[in-house]
Amino acid sequence: MSLLDVENLTLQFRTDEGIITAVDNVSFSLEPGEVMGLVGESGSGKSVTAKSLMKLNPGNAIYSDDTKITLHLDSGPVDVMALRNAREMEVVRGGAVSMIFQEPMASFAPAISIGRQMVEQLLVHSDMNKKQAKDLSIEMLDRVGISDASTRFDQYAFELSGGMRQRAMIAMALSTKPKLLIADEPTTALDVTIQAQVIDLMKDLVTEFNMGIIFITHDLGVVAQTADKVAVMYLGRMVEQGPVREVIRHPHHPYTQGLIAALPKLDDLEAPLVPVPGDIPSPLERPPGCVFHTRCSKIIGDVCKTDVPQWVQTAENHRAACHLCEEGSGA
Amino acid sequence: MSDTPLISTDGLSVTFRINAGAFKKFDLKAVEGISIDIPKGSFFGIVGESGSGKTTLGRALLKAVDISEGTATYDDGEVEYDLKDLSKVDLFEYRKRAQLIFQDPYAALSPRMTVRDIIAEPLEVMGITKTRTDTDERVREIAAKCRLNLEHLRRFPHAFSGGQRQRISIARALVSGPKFIVADESVAALDVSIQADVLNLLKQIQSEMGLTFMFISHDLSVVAHTCDHVAVMYLGRIVESATTSELFAQPRHPYTKALFSAIPSLDPDDRGTAQKLEGEIPSPTNQPPGCKFHTRCPFAIDICKSTEPKLEKSPDGHAVSCHRWQELLDESAA
Numbered sequence: 001m002s003l004l005d006v007e008n009l010t011l012q013f014r015t016d017e018g019i020i021t022a023v024d025n026v027s028f029s030l031e032p033g034e035v036m037g038l039v040g041e042s043g044s045g046k047s048v049t050a051k052s053l054m055k056l057n058p059g060n061a062i063y064s065d066d067t068k069i070t071l072h073l074d075s076g077p078v079d080v081m082a083l084r085n086a087r088e089m090e091v092v093r094g095g096a097v098s099m100i101f102q103e104p105m106a107s108f109a110p111a112i113s114i115g116r117q118m119v120e121q122l123l124v125h126s127d128m129n130k131k132q133a134k135d136l137s138i139e140m141l142d143r144v145g146i147s148d149a150s151t152r153f154d155q156y157a158f159e160l161s162g163g164m165r166q167r168a169m170i171a172m173a174l175s176t177k178p179k180l181l182i183a184d185e186p187t188t189a190l191d192v193t194i195q196a197q198v199i200d201l202m203k204d205l206v207t208e209f210n211m212g213i214i215f216i217t218h219d220l221g222v223v224a225q226t227a228d229k230v231a232v233m234y235l236g237r238m239v240e241q242g243p244v245r246e247v248i249r250h251p252h253h254p255y256t257q258g259l260i261a262a263l264p265k266l267d268d269l270e271a272p273l274v275p276v277p278g279d280i281p282s283p284l285e286r287p288p289g290c291v292f293h294t295r296c297s298k299i300i301g302d303v304c305k306t307d308v309p310q311w312v313q314t315a316e317n318h319r320a321a322c323h324l325c326e327e328g329s330g331a
Numbered sequence: 332m333s334d335t336p337l338i339s340t341d342g343l344s345v346t347f348r349i350n351a352g353a354f355k356k357f358d359l360k361a362v363e364g365i366s367i368d369i370p371k372g373s374f375f376g377i378v379g380e381s382g383s384g385k386t387t388l389g390r391a392l393l394k395a396v397d398i399s400e401g402t403a404t405y406d407d408g409e410v411e412y413d414l415k416d417l418s419k420v421d422l423f424e425y426r427k428r429a430q431l432i433f434q435d436p437y438a439a440l441s442p443r444m445t446v447r448d449i450i451a452e453p454l455e456v457m458g459i460t461k462t463r464t465d466t467d468e469r470v471r472e473i474a475a476k477c478r479l480n481l482e483h484l485r486r487f488p489h490a491f492s493g494g495q496r497q498r499i500s501i502a503r504a505l506v507s508g509p510k511f512i513v514a515d516e517s518v519a520a521l522d523v524s525i526q527a528d529v530l531n532l533l534k535q536i537q538s539e540m541g542l543t544f545m546f547i548s549h550d551l552s553v554v555a556h557t558c559d560h561v562a563v564m565y566l567g568r569i570v571e572s573a574t575t576s577e578l579f580a581q582p583r584h585p586y587t588k589a590l591f592s593a594i595p596s597l598d599p600d601d602r603g604t605a606q607k608l609e610g611e612i613p614s615p616t617n618q619p620p621g622c623k624f625h626t627r628c629p630f631a632i633d634i635c636k637s638t639e640p641k642l643e644k645s646p647d648g649h650a651v652s653c654h655r656w657q658e659l660l661d662e663s664a665a
Contacts (some may be wrong), residue, residue, distance in 0.1 A: 041524055145487075191381055196608070197595040197609075220597060224597050224598060245599045249522060262523045262526065263552075264527075266551075266555060268550050269555050273526075273527035273530055275524060
């Protein structure tokens, strides 16, 4: 049975300038122990999608009526949309679902020691006493490769280096033994050498804890190294979904193809860098039809400008939303 | 490219004095003993992790921080400056010739100024143009080069995306007609799809205007595609320096090799094959003795812990500072 089912997630924000559609009809599911890479550029709605799973979006967010997010736990299914108050939401906020943010310095409270913050959340989400919570926190810090964990426990976020802080963040997120971990650009602020360490660590932990991970990133290299499957988002819509090998080797959507072409590659230094032309449009001026048609180099005619493309199955579990795609064949 | 380098440094060091309490002061050596030549018209890359001193080196060459020891000279064929002791008048002139492009295009542009005013400000401050018509003409000319249109000039920065903002920052840096540009992580904050566009623009501007770039980045794959010469920094020192093709074909320093293998491969079947580096870069206030890299180096032997290796330059111009590079190279060839 799947761990998470998201169906028809549509989310709008009420703002002074009007209603902004941030996520448009997104559906996906995740198995336990599976890592899904969620890829797209800034403004594509990937963070907002992830935050919806914890109902972390601000008060001006409007979810559509047919939005359905179901989390299948041992204790039975949880309908995330039906959670109303903070007490009910504890289960998805740090309980069965944990989140790692991009900037660990901004995510830890600066004036409270790392240890106290770790203990605090354990006291909320489990029936441990302070002593047990402290022991577990130190054990987790040790587990993520922080040396001298009992000293680090009493230190503050500013006393740790960037890589160390992100490790502490991971230790904190995992100490409640979540079933689903959402990692929002967890390695973007880190140096490559430290990024490699953190990726390794996360891979080890998936196997050990058998949890599902949603890994948000704009770096397809990181996805290739971590994910089992990939979902590509553009301007609030999911445009391609499939197993990681399929999507990276045989991308069908022109946007995915563009993202791969834009990456500097080390095996051919002379190859020119091909940007995806133009900029992502403002969410206030969402193009009609296929949202990508304003930047697409493979536009096939008016149909792209008027009709929203439907999902086309191109291989097993691999699908793309593009008018170019036809069943079973590549674009 | 002519023979005299645009920027030439010898043993350049930057030391910061840190106040740690009322009577406690100590020195932090952010950059130490840098000797580089940046040829005219080149795209010179500086690579390293955070804390390696690459930004400080860039700022020292722009005179945004003081040079503590060593020499640095600037020679563009018209004027020559000794960057260590610049008089106020010379510094004013040097600012027109050397400019910086910042990392974060969201923080670098004033939200209260129109794009036109942002680009025009250096002209007015430096007194380059005399009349408003001159200024406007110059702004329009440079904006067109950076692919901004006239419509854009009337707007405020908040109306622009990351890539467009970075183009505005570039226009502002170029407007005074500089010869030397330091681009400090100028594409790090951008999405990959936009990053390629900005890199292509920088390359195009460089060849059109005959500029010399110092391109600071932590991303080796970006550097590989843009620069013609690369220097790798670790804890304030240059550990390896070579032409891009040479460095990428045959990295000699274990740190450079580790940086390469840490780049996530786009091949999903190529997982976990890379040789990973343990630990983190040491604090510059507490530097290890000997080779600064020995605490993380998988090949460290006793001599590495006691004696600091010199930057040895082979006849082909490939310089490396490692006690064992020759040995390791022979080993891998065998």
